[in-house]
């Protein structure tokens with residue numbers, strides 16, 4: 001995942017990173033889950049059995065825009 005260009009301002013050389021999930025019991029990183037969001041009785045997201053992928057977030061040093069990529073299964 002190199003040579004990424006910012007889709008907002010066109011700058012090159014975006015800084016790699018990821019989106020943190022600091023919630024209680026979280027693994028420390030947010031994940032992308034396939035399918036539209038559905039909520040359960042307690043308001044939490046239904047996600048059982050859904051494929052989930054790692055989210056790579058590349059930050060533009062010029063404008064701060066984030067380019068998000070859902071890559072490997074986690």
Ligand SMILES: [Zn+2]
Nearest residue numbers: 006009060063
């Ligand atoms: Zn930019």
